Amino acid sequence: MRSTLSFVGLFILIGATAGCATFRGASARHQYIESQSRDYVYAKPAGEVWPAARAMLFEKGYEVKNTGEGGTLTAESEWKYDGKNRSRYLIQVNPVDEGHCKVVFTKLEGDRKSTSTDSTRDIGTEWELIQRVEPERAAEIKAEAEKRADAAKAAS
Numbered sequence: 001m002r003s004t005l006s007f008v009g010l011f012i013l014i015g016a017t018a019g020c021a022t023f024r025g026a027s028a029r030h031q032y033i034e035s036q037s038r039d040y041v042y043a044k045p046a047g048e049v050w051p052a053a054r055a056m057l058f059e060k061g062y063e064v065k066n067t068g069e070g071g072t073l074t075a076e077s078e079w080k081y082d083g084k085n086r087s088r089y090l091i092q093v094n095p096v097d098e099g100h101c102k103v104v105f106t107k108l109e110g111d112r113k114s115t116s117t118d119s120t121r122d123i124g125t126e127w128e129l130i131q132r133v134e135p136e137r138a139a140e141i142k143a144e145a146e147k148r149a150d151a152a153k154a155a156s
Helices: 001-037 046-059 123-133 134-155
Strands: 062-069 074-077 080-082 086-098 102-111 118-121
Touching: 001 123, 001 134, 046 062, 046 086, 046 102, 046 123, 086 134, 102 123, 123 134
Parallel strands: none
Antiparallel strands: 062 074, 074 086, 080 086, 086 102, 102 118
């Protein structure tokens, strides 16, 4: 009986350790992709990235109040209601130079009945856009993220 308990205890310990390693790997992967997305500069002019950024809002079910006419590459959506919650987006595509740009998605969320909202940068949506607009560079980021995940697991 005692050896069975020791075996079960050892199995739980190995499982917990493996779980921690898996968690560290996933965390390292996520942190790398998030940092790369936050600081990402597209190797394309703003005018080429803008249509894909705007299209993502429509695909997520948002109606756009303005669509960047008149030379500004900024769009704000109408409120989208989901049960008792509401959300909207602001997209900004900012030229860095003639051939490069940065994109920021800001999401505002709040309770449908409240006037207060929380504003956060939506790095996940920015990552989706990178994968869509520059898939080769996104693949490089993913490959490096996997290397970092493997290193974090091995260090556990």
